[in-house]
Amino acid sequence: MSPVQLAAAAATGTTSTGEAVQFWVLAVIAVGGALGTVLMRKAVHSALCLAGTMLALAICYMAQGAVFLGVVQIVVYTGAIMMLFLFVVMLVGVTSADSLKETLKGQRWAAALCGLGFGVLLIAGIANAHLHTFSGLGEANSGGNVQGLARLIFTRYVWAFEVTGALLITAAIGAMVLTHHERTEQRASQRELAERRVREGVQVTPLPAPGVYARHNAVDIPGLLPDGTTAEVTVNPTLRARGQIRDVSHDMLRRMEQLESTTADYLGRTLPPRRTVKSPRAPITAGAADEAAEAARTEEEAEQQ
Template identity: 60%
Template sequence: MTPELAVLAADAAFRTSTGEAVLFWTLGTLAVVAAVGVVAAPKAVYSAIFLACTMIILAVLYIAQDAVFLGVVQIVVYTGAVMMLFLFVLMLIGVDSSDSLVETIRGQRFAAIAAGSAFGLLLIAGVGNVSAAGFTGLEQANAGGNVEGLAALIFVRYVWAFELTSALLITAALGAMVLAHRERIDRRKTQRELAIERFAEGGHPTPMPNPGVFARHNAVDVPARLPDGSDSELSISAILAPRRGDR
């Protein structure tokens, strides 16, 4: 091969094909829209769904760039496990939009803005560095296989950064447990005392019926049917609008 052909082949190898460009601009636009929806959604459940969409789009982009293992991990671990667990917890405990306006830690909004701005500057600097210095692609990293190349980078070249990141995550988990822990300043009430308080305050002697009981649907927004045929409004969470559909 002549030097001219070698230069043309090398230049063609680093060019983006039409299919790759269409895939990037389409999924990139959707990823940006979903990312904006994460912070602009009026409800926390919608934010979680937008975040899951963003993670799935990133996984597709990883797979398109020959990072198959990273794309599969992105879907299975983050979208399929962590994100869905977070979504189920939100649906289980219920989060009101007014809860996001209360700062449990003073100054956390300013700290979040500062951290987000610093991360944005770091991302811009990284993209600018790659644009100026050029990129080598994944052919060299995947020479011995995608999984083997990723393992070599994580556990050999960037092992200290990997370990520091794991230590940071463990510290964050312990900090969340400490902040969420509530000290009990009085003794634990017995079952008899709790039952007496329930009857004294006009409560129900038995647990409230679950949503959808004796109804045609078992959805969480369908009121339970009482023995007289009326709907039990107390069986629906306060953050949901009861469904008034056909029984």
């Protein structure tokens, strides 16, 4: 049964059983996706939930006889707009994770209460409206949905359509103006970068590689310092900010201790009580790294002035 026929069947005011089943399945997916968008902590998860909601809505459009809009929804919304969102999430990065600290006291509960009240009002309004006779799109779609839309767009709505062109051009130019950066000074050469590194003296050599003296050499495993503690600078700052560092040093330290005690047993020695190792320097957390980067940046700006 084509969507046109489905919509035509709806002229009586009730839908077919098939459409009812489809609606309830899609409604659960759409509402679940919407709640996920609002409640997920990470922006990437929100974006994926929203994409699910949009796909469910696209099928709803098609079931209601809006075949063209359903396809446009999939191509433009889930295809283009959501990819743009994911692109920006990637650009802005993990440091944009939402803080759970409330700046206004009780704001979250007040907002949820407002939302609830608004929803109750909206749904009560729809329930009070007399919307029991649905004409259905059978007649309007008789010459094809796309043909019908095209006829309207290029006759009655042609002015709006042309203005849309101006809007899209403005948006494209706006995006270019907002994201374009004119380079006002020359890019620092390799020599200048090296000189600056020596002058600052924070880290003259290149950063140490991850996994040195650890059990693996994977990128998410920090290298070990001589006393067995981890050197967090060896891991990529993005992984550090995400908290995706795997620390295998405890395992290695425990095994080394076992080996030492076995040797001591064999030789009949008594081991001195082992002191617990503490990190010789404060572990570089994401926040500290950001502060360091910020300090370096302000210094740089000061130098330029």
